[in-house]
Amino acid sequence: MPAKFFPTNGHLLVCQNGTCQRLGSPLLFQALWQHLERENLAYYKAGGTVRLTQSGCLGACGYGPTLCVYRQRGGQLEEAWYGAVDFPLAARIARAVQDESDLPTEHRYGPE
Numbered sequence: 001m002p003a004k005f006f007p008t009n010g011h012l013l014v015c016q017n018g019t020c021q022r023l024g025s026p027l028l029f030q031a032l033w034q035h036l037e038r039e040n041l042a043y044y045k046a047g048g049t050v051r052l053t054q055s056g057c058l059g060a061c062g063y064g065p066t067l068c069v070y071r072q073r074g075g076q077l078e079e080a081w082y083g084a085v086d087f088p089l090a091a092r093i094a095r096a097v098q099d100e101s102d103l104p105t106e107h108r109y110g111p112e
């Protein structure tokens with residue numbers, strides 16, 4: 001077990017599989033990463049609590065770029081899945097994770 005933990009409010013995963021790549025997920029991931037750094041939301045920044053990782057297929061290829069988020073809220077695991085994600089939506093999701101506020105509802109396709 002590591003001696004030092006970084007605080008984490010939630011984890012965002014952006015699909016980088018083939019269809020999502022063709023729909024712009026590499027640029028989305030890069031822009032979101034830069035946003036987390038610039039706004040001090042990244043878990044390794046002072047006060048930041050958001051993790052971001054590239055993922056494989058999230059199962060909604062035709063609706064890419066797709067993004068899912070996992071977090072603990074109110075003692076429960078909360079997950080949300082999004083399709084057709086653009087940068088403004090991704091930034092709002094990251095902010096909601098950082099602030100522990102409600103996740104956006106637009107473009108959310110799961111879980112049911």
Ligand code: FES
Pocket residue numbers: 015016017018019020021056057058059060061062064066
């Ligand atoms: S390729 Fe991204 S969800 Fe399948």
